[in-house]
Amino acid sequence: MRILVLNGPNLNLLGHREPEVYGRLTLAEISQAIERRAAELGGEIECRQSNLEGELVGWVQEAKGTFDVILLNAAAYTHTSVALRDAVAAVGVPTIEIHLSNVHAREEFRHKSMIAAVCVGVIAGFGMTSYLLGVEAAFKLNVAQQTAK
Secondary structure: EEEEEEEOOOHHHHHOOHHHHHOOOOHHHHHHHHHHHHHOOOOOEEEOOOOOOOHHHHHHHHHHOOOOOEEEEEHHHOEEEEEHHHHHHOOOOOOEEEOOOHHOOOHHHOOOOOOOHOOOOEEEEOHHHHHHHHHHHHHHHHHHHHHHH
């Protein structure tokens, strides 16, 4: 099984950016941890990060036929990007929305996700564990889809 992990704007600053909200781990450390977990489960992960909305949209589009599941932490684009929402809906690759912080316990503008409605689920508020839970969910989802065929 192949999982594409997409990280949006400012996540390249993890470890330094508002550690009281996002934690002290870097994106590289999170990526290493989820790559190890996927390998333990018999799969592989490819992690990417971009501050550019169009690049994230392109990667979602390219995932069809190459990846089984997408884990998407769209960061600020979660709340603004119709383009990302439309790409997720169009490609049909099961997508799980991921957030380090509990967006519903934060500023009002973070309470609405443009992409949640086209995702199979949302995991938020557990720091790096949100990503690990996303990997677990991706494997369970993939097994369920294979069983249904």
